[in-house]
Amino acid sequence: MTGPLPFPARDLLEVRGLQKLYPVSRRGMFRRHRIGEIRAVDDISFSVARGQTLGLVGESGCGKSTTARAILHLIDASGGEVRLGGQDLLQTLRGPDRKAELAMRRRVQYVFQDPYLSLNPRWTIAQTLSEPLRVHDLLPRPAWRDRVIELLDLVGLEPHHADRYPHEFSGGQRQRVGIARALAVDPELLILDEPVSSLDVSVRAQILNLLARLQAELGLTYLFISHDLSSVRFLSTRVAVMYLGKIVEIADVDRLFEAPRHPYSRALLSAIPVPDPDRPSARNTLLGEIPSAMNMPAACRFHTRCPRASAVCKAHEPPMEPGPQGSALACHHPLEPPAP
């Protein structure tokens, strides 16, 4: 990067007010009628410091993948701003400057949940790993092979794997290939969308170790999406909890796991339901179904399932309030902060 940054201690990734709405329309006799919208990601903000990992957790359908894809402009965000090292990422990816777009794409890479679906079944691993080199014109063609071997080595695969096809690999090996592809362009930030969710528990640990090692060796920054809490705890520096398109709490990983302050975080993180000290009869299991994204509860979205919900929760949406050590929280009646 060139020139001094306006804020020296800026976080590498900054997301402000990111929003993705899907219009819901019904085809009438003559034209489509817009009958509502799905607020898949609704005005979320967070940041990730260089070299750190932000874990993004939440139930299925809460908008984690939508967030990830909107950041990479794989889907067009409805609103908000994403900055990478201070540069406007979304604006760059929207074009029209193709050179700048490619340069930006090199800095942020994506790792997919299902490594089988994310590899072209008719391409060898070498072909898959060479593609980014070709797209970004990084190396002369004769040097691709060496780079492929180097990448395979980086993720713990053997040179002879280069000429195999995805179906000849186990799930864990395929995910290693997926990670190698992301690393091919020397990115700064990896967006990991449930990279271990489709893997066996034993393999999961290997991939998580690999990710931790790569982060340390290459100084990578991660946005780590998962609903597997033990992986989140293992890999994350900070954690953001998402519910129905909103981030409800962000905190350092240990603080969040030991003393969550948002009732939803508490419910999500407690493996064993813990009695609520303030309301002895209420247990912190999640009550009821997740509301449909079409019929979002008004005000606090969690009030239909929240054991602490009151009249104010149904009338006013709790704002996101910053707290100590870069934490943030959106709740009218948060749980007690941990004793200092």
Place this chain on the structure above:
Amino acid sequence: MLVTQFIIRRLVFSIFLLFGVSVIVFALVNAVGNPIEILLAERPGISQQAIDQMTAYYGLDQPATTRYLMWAGNLLQGDFGTSIIYNQPVWQMMTSWGLETLKIQVPGILIALALATAMAVTAAMRQYSRVDFGVMASAMLGQSLPGFFVGILLILIFSYWLGIFPSYGAYSMRSPLWGSHLLDALWHMVLPVAMLTFFNTAALTLLMRSNLVDILRHDFVTAARASGLPERRIIYGHALRNALIPVLTYLSLLFGLMLGTAPVTETVFTWPGVGYLYINAIQQLDYPVILGVTMAIAVMLVVVTLLTDIAYVLIDPRIRLD
């Protein structure tokens, strides 16, 4: 399993298949009765002696099994027999008329493939847009119109009203158009090829568009997008090749069934191809021709299926040979 082993297995299977087909076809044609009697019965002047003579000449006085063995034996030696009506070797007729069939069918399939690819890509890139809707609607309409109808419509517009293209035949009866045999032949091909292209394009477009849309949803396409590959290159580099696999089956069927679909086109345009020959042979009970063409259709289908299976194995690394 090795590819050669796989091919040998399929070949053996194909031989049994063709044997079965030949028995069935022979039995069916045989069930119609003695063609000489049927044909000559309409001409009262012909003596019984002449009928017997011809019956003996064509071996029709022998029992059916003997005749089958004779026919099959000759077939194996490449002898398809002699047409009763034209008194020409069936093989020779099939090759010369078959060439005329290929002349319109092959361009009809290849042009359709190119058109369908372009249309399907355009539609799939703008899924659910007006363009997509338009392409889909016209392809569906094209597929639902009956074949002869489009042919007759083409003749009506371009021959009858506009007088641009000839409505029948593969060549001009008298002197060739513009004094060039090549131009004359090409000019005659236009309408039949247009009709075939029309149908093949409609079916291929629908098939390819749905395959493309399906594949574009895959994560490896998103991965290509995330790596910055332009949409056009994603379609041609990743999606199209994957989308072409099911199309290959359909294409092979088109080629294999060429002789089966040819009769309609060739009747509409009075085109001197195998389809026309076949229809005439059936009408006139020219049984050596019926048998010959039917066996040729069967052989083509078997060969094309075999080639397709081999192509699959070569294209798709995931297909296991067991």
